[in-house]
Amino acid sequence: MALRVLPRKFYARPTVEVARDLLGQVLEFRGLQGRIVEVEAYLGEGDLAAHSARGMTPRTRVIFGPPGHAYVYFIYGMYYCLNVVAEPEGTAGCVLIRSVEGWGDGPGKLTRAVGITLEENGADLTRGPLRILAPAEPVRGEVEVTPRVGISQSAHLPLRFVLRAGWTEASRRE
DNA sequence: GTCACGATTTGT
DNA sequence: CAAATCGTGACG
Numbered sequence: 001m002a003l004r005v006l007p008r009k010f011y012a013r014p015t016v017e018v019a020r021d022l023l024g025q026v027l028e029f030r031g032l033q034g035r036i037v038e039v040e041a042y043l044g045e046g047d048l049a050a051h052s053a054r055g056m057t058p059r060t061r062v063i064f065g066p067p068g069h070a071y072v073y074f075i076y077g078m079y080y081c082l083n084v085v086a087e088p089e090g091t092a093g094c095v096l097i098r099s100v101e102g103w104g105d106g107p108g109k110l111t112r113a114v115g116i117t118l119e120e121n122g123a124d125l126t127r128g129p130l131r132i133l134a135p136a137e138p139v140r141g142e143v144e145v146t147p148r149v150g151i152s153q154s155a156h157l158p159l160r161f162v163l164r165a166g167w168t169e170a171s172r173r174e
Numbered sequence: 175g176t177c178a179c180g181a182t183t184t185g186t
Numbered sequence: 187c188a189a190a191t192c193g194t195g196a197c198g
Binding site: 042049050073075076077078079083096098106107109148151 | 182
């Protein structure tokens with residue numbers, strides 16, 4: 001069964017909704033697939049922890065761009081982190097992918113595992129080698145909400161979402 | 175141009 | 187706890 005590619009409108013919504021709904025979806029890069037199990041939302045105005053907090057710069061340009069694209073940034077001189085751009089074009093908002101089943105646990109490790117680099121920055125997630133698809137069967141499970149990891153500003157906001165005990169209806173019947 | 179720092183990870 | 191390692195953004 002062919003998985004369905006998430007449409008642009010999925011991403012053109014409030015960042016928190018997109019973050020929550022990204023859990024259980026299938027991330028694909030060069031044919032490698034894995035379920036997204038941990039994400040964090042980074043908002044526009046008012047979120048001092050977000051790269052977009054101080055407006056549009058050369059680096060943060062794609063965060064303000066059309067939804068459904070990848071925002072990849074280079075951090076600590078050695079790691080690439082993958083984000084999914086949300087909100088309608090012109091509004092900042094993105095979702096950091098922190099853990100993908102089978103790829104790795106941690107935003108820097110999962111990109112290194114499959115070779116995602118700055119080349120993927122700005123890539124369209126509805127087509128091309130980097131895509132996100134809906135699983136054949138919807139993933140059910142409990143979602144844990146916690147503060148975001150590794151930030152000092154706006155640190156109390158409950159914007160980290162983790163899929164705990166995810167399952168599909170089929171696997172549940174086994 | 176200069177400089178402090180970071181949405182991380184790993185080893186001590 | 188500290189190192190690794192370098193682009194970005196603020197300042198001038």
